[in-house]
Amino acid sequence: MKGARTGIIASTLALCLMSGAALAQELRVTVWTGSEAHLKMLNGIAEPFIAKHPGVTVKFETVPVADYTQKLTFQVAGGNPPDAAWMMEDAAPAFENAGLLMDIGPTVKAAEGYDFADFSQPAMALWQNGETVYGIPFSTSPFMIYYNKDMFDKAGLEDPLALAAKGEWDMKKFQEVSKKLVEANPGKWAFEFKDGEGYASRMTHAVLPPIRAYGGEMWADGQCGFDKPEAVAAVQQLHDMVFKDKTIVPPGEQGDYFSGNSAMTVNQISRASKMPEAGFKWGIAPLPTGPGGEAPVIGQAALVVFEQGKNKQLAADLVAQMTTKENVAIMAQFFPPARKSVLESDAFINSNKLVPADQMKSIAAAIVNGRVHPAHEKVPQIFAAMAPKMDALWKPDANVEEALKGVCAAIQPLL
The missing domain is CATH 3.40.190.10 (Periplasmic binding protein-like II)
Known part of the structure; x- marks a missing residue:
């Protein structure tokens, strides 16, 4: 009887260890910023997501902007894509047409209180094909x-x-x-x-x-x-x-x-x-x-999830979390938003302590009137x-x- 109990305990411990191993997941998010202020902000936005997902960590990996798209391409081609990444507007068509990006539309649209319709249609033009959503713009930033x-x-x-x-x-x-x-x-x-x-x-x-x-x-x-x-x-x-x-x-x-x-x-x-x-x-x-x-010229960047990613659904959930109205408003101090409700708010005009309100108004006007850098597959x-x-x-x-x-x-x- 004692041996049976010992066997049950051992099996239970093994299952717990296996469960713990399964829960220990690191989401890799590739970005091109090395700014301490940016990374502090991004890690702060990720904290509530980590709290809701025990055993999950989020790592923001910096790749220099000059080599960014090339290195991202190499990672994907080598079968080791990040779970999520920032993507520049000029690279979007190539990745989309190659079938490399996950359709995150169902995930973001189902997220509680997300309000997908709040994103301006011009801002979504590069990242959406019908109902398929390849990415969520986090920055629609004029030059x-x-x-x-x-x-x-x-x-x-x-x-x-x-x-x-x-x-x-x-x-x-x-x-x-x-x-x-x-x-x-x-x-x-x-x-x-x-x-x-x-x-x-x-x-x-x-x-x-x-x-x-x-x-x-x-x-x-x-x-x-x-x-x-x-x-x-x-x-x-x-x-x-x-x-x-x-x-x-x-x-x-x-x-x-x-x-x-x-x-x-x-x-x-x-x-x-x-x-x-x-x-x-x-x-x-x-x-x-x-x-x-x-x-005005607009540089745009979006958060995307890779179809080959090891944790793609979890990564899609992270993108949904990072692009809620509340988090877009936080990021707006550095990355002008594609969400109409945030862009039109006084909070955006006063969001960056380094930039006076009159200059932020110039930025908002350029977003409304500008055109995105030409893209091509x-x-x-x-x-x-x-x-x-x-x-x-x-x-x-x-x-x-x-x-x-x-x-x-x-x-x-x-x-």
Whole structure:
């Protein structure tokens, strides 16, 4: 009898251990931020989910933005995808059409109090096909001009926000003030492309805002737009600023706006988290307008779940938790929301302690009026084909029009 009881106890312990092993799950969520403020916020949002799921942990894995999509692709191709991930808008069609993303629609729509209809339809366009939902946008963030007010003051210039308020902040003024900025601030640059990667991983982010300001587009409806007059004029201005005016950080040089070496850069509101370390007065303003009028550019990112993931249903539940109204409102301090109720609230305008309300209003207006960076199911191939042609463009003696024709010749078969 004693032996029987011992056997029952041993079996029970084994079952408990097996149950505990089954419950011990780590959800891997890949992101491209290494910001301490961002990661603290994300971990705080995940805490209630962890509390509801004993034995579950959530790990936010940082992959540098310059290598992000490529490394994510390698992980998926190697059969080791994260459970969930941030995904950039330009990569979405390729992953969706390859069947790599889970339909998380049933999960989020069934979540208590979720209110899926609160997401704006334009914001969901890239992430939804009929009833199938491939991702939930957590950031619909317009590109904005970050400026160093100290450098503008030293040059005796009105800053971009003040110029925008007067209706004078356009591409012509952008070039004019850039010349004056470098004259008044020797050894500094007037402008740095996004993340200092305008000649590499951010090559489209460098040229897209001015191309749209001139009334053009990189590509649309299966047709390349780089060789159109509007795009040629826009890129020619940039080329002149790099090599003739010497106001834009050239290839091979480091501008680093955030260290005070450039007077302006383009980025999104999430980068405000870096500004307390900057050591100078700063502000945020809209992109310069141009012959094509106002043309805000929106960078979008969504949370997705991979079809091959080991814990995909649990990961879908996590995405639902992270994108509730309450959590979207928390993330709005760094990542402008796609939820209409949050975007339209006073809480959003006052959500970021680093950015004054009048500047947050500019961000909200840009979200409403902006267009997302062009996407395509063959974006990885398009970027690979573009790279050597764009390298040829950024030479002092380059013929801009011919170089852009070369870009179109390279990517048109893929479009």
